[in-house]
Amino acid sequence: MFSWLRKKRTEATAAADSGQPQAVVSDTPSANTPWPNAAQWLQRLEWTVLKRLDGQLQGDYRSLFRGSGLVLADLREYQAHDDVRHIDWNVTARMQTPYVREHQEDREIAAWFVVDLSASVAFGSGPTSKRQLACSIVTVLSKLLSQHGNHVGLMLFTGQDRAHSVVPARSGRRHLLHIVHQMLQAGQNQNQNQNPSQAQAVQTSALGPWLMQAQSVLKRRSAVFVVSDFISPPGWEKPLAQLARRHEVVAVRLRDPLEMAWPDNTGMLLVQDAESGEQLLVDGNDAAFRQRFAQHAQEREAALLSSLSQAGVDCLELNTDEALDQALLRFAQLRKRASQLSTGGRAAPLGSQRPVQAGGVHA
Secondary structure (H helix, E strand, C coil): CHHHHHHHHHHHHHHHHHCCCCCCCCCCCCCCCCCCCHHHHHHHHHHHHHHHHCCCCCCCCCCCCEECCCEEEEEEECCCCCCHHHECHHHHHHHCCCEEEEEECCCCCEEEEEEECCHHHHCCCCCCCHHHHHHHHHHHHHHHHHCCCCEEEEEEECCCCCCCEEEEEECCHHHHHHHHHHHHHHHHHHHHHCCHHHHHHCCCCCHHHHHHHHHHHCCCCCEEEEEECCCCCCCCHHHHHHHHHHCEEEEEEEECHHHCCCCCCCCEEEEECCCCCCEEEEECCCHHHHHHHHHHHHHHHHHHHHHHHHCCCEEEEEECCCCHHHHHHHHHHHHHHHHHHHCCCCCCCCCCCCCCECCECEC
16 A cells, blocks of 8 residues: 555656646646646636635625725815716806815726745645735635626736736636636746745845836736735835725735744744845744744734835735635625725624725724
8 A cells, every 4th residue: 555655746746747637636736846837727616616605705796995986975175186087067166165076986897916935925835825915815815806797907026126927807707717827927037036046146126116117017906906915125115005095905914923922842943034135043942032033023914914004005914724615704804894984884893804904994
């Protein structure tokens, strides 16, 4: 029996070394195994995540966004960034102040994914890394949006100054597979290029310039999902707020439990920054070090949530050790509750769910 297992393991290793596709692909491919193709990745998520969400996200398919459309939603005073074509001249003449018309946006919207696949996103303390989590959430949301006829686009960044690839917003299953293929290919290339000898050559992520580039690419009002761990030099807060003024922005934050608390009894460890290559020898048995690490993580967490709230951006937090469907359901419930509260409706209590903060939804 054990010789048969050794034989099968040897055949699988030989197939992986030769680059030939294998018939069976694990649910969470590690850095040493080849990533599946786009069709396999989409099929797996359709069975493990989308099937669980089937029937739980149904409801009135009225858009929550204000934008171009035919149904009048509201009237408000003109602001500097408004389009003069939306001015209601009848109301302006009566009020002696410029007023603009806001419409209920059409259901068919354009959704864009600004995805960070830099070196820091490759981290994962468990079987699933933040990079694999990013590929999964983009695939699931793209599938959910495209099945209603919405167009989906992609801006992919891998640590370079400019976007690694830009996929225009379109619809259809073939287009969805193209987006998934671009992400899986970029993730696989990052895994192959990641070794200690090349650590110094890795560029640090710069979320600010990426968001500024997204503003120049996205001409029409869209729903923008910024998928990142937000481990970036400061200066991205202002571009994010500028992007949120024109578009409906949702920050999809990727987290790992090891980034919030250092485990006990790990001994002396040599840790290395994934982007800068800087190495540091730490003592995991030192209680003072673990306390400083947790305090710094909490301060960074509070500063990040404050920046997102000030920018008026909702935040969907995804952990590598959490089921993806449960996180999406929690975020959908909180977003629906925030919409009910903003329109003066009465929202049902969510029990142990996180409270809705002023300026954004954090789930």
